[in-house]
Amino acid sequence: MDESSFILGVDLDGVVGDFYGAMRRIAAEWLQRPEAALTTEVSYGLEEWGIAEYGGYDRLHRFAVTQRNLFRDMKPLKDAPAVLRKLSNRGIRIRIITHRLFLKHSHKTSITQTVDWLDTYDIPYWDICFMNDKGAVGAHVYIDDAPANIIQLRAHGCKTIVFTNSTNRQLPGPRANSWQDVEHLVKESMEEWATGTLNLFGAAGFRSFDSLF
Numbered sequence: 035m036d037e038s039s040f041i042l043g044v045d046l047d048g049v050v051g052d053f054y055g056a057m058r059r060i061a062a063e064w065l066q067r068p069e070a071a072l073t074t075e076v077s078y079g080l081e082e083w084g085i086a087e088y089g090g091y092d093r094l095h096r097f098a099v100t101q102r103n104l105f106r107d108m109k110p111l112k113d114a115p116a117v118l119r120k121l122s123n124r125g126i127r128i129r130i131i132t133h134r135l136f137l138k139h140s141h142k143t144s145i146t147q148t149v150d151w152l153d154t155y156d157i158p159y160w161d162i163c164f165m166n167d168k169g170a171v172g173a174h175v176y177i178d179d180a181p182a183n184i185i186q187l188r189a190h191g192c193k194t195i196v197f198t199n200s201t202n203r204q205l206p207g208p209r210a211n212s213w214q215d216v217e218h219l220v221k222e223s224m225e226e227w228a229t230g231t232l233n234l235f236g237a238a239g240f241r242s243f244d245s246l247f
């Protein structure tokens with residue numbers, strides 16, 4: 035990994051972009067139900083909205099991306115673009131890591147909408163990786179909201195900040211409830227990295243380096 039600058043690995047959906055808010059509006063239309071009838075307390079996969087009998091998550095997601103421009107039209111979460119600009123301005127290298135290509139046959143749409151969206155909100159980034167195995171992409175600290183990603187990253191020894199939403203409340207910290215929290219935690223980690231004391235394994239990581247092998 036490039037050790038000349040501090041790298042922040044940033045997930046998009048549910049961290050920078052208001053994925054669950056956008057999906058709730060689109061799902062209400064798709065299900066032909068009032069938006070208020072869909073709980074905001076969802077788990078990963080949105081099963082609480084009863085989408086299974088209409089074709090399930092993949093079908094709704096495909097509709098959202100290909101027919102409602104989900105990745106172009108979702109709103110950023112509060113303060114996310116501004117804090118990312120501040121962090122970038124401090125010399126932190128923003129590395130976007132997203133699994134948005136899990137939808138087959140719509141890669142061009144997914145990538146185009148994503149890049150347009152990042153430009154629209156002036157979100158800085160050095161690199162953008164469309165990856166499932168996020169741990170394979172080097173970063174000094176990651177921020178993600180999906181429980182499976184967080185557990186996998188931590189299992190591989192990657193310091194990972196949980197960005198709070200209804201899908202991940204059961205996970206241990208470090209945790210950010212806002213982008214102000216992200217700013218604070220990332221600055222703290224960067225200072226640890228600069229002084230060589232960064233705890234790579236985070237709160238839920240390995241007890242000793244030996245257990246990695």
Ligand SMILES: [Mg+2]
Pocket residue numbers: 045046047048049178179180
């Ligand atoms: Mg996410």
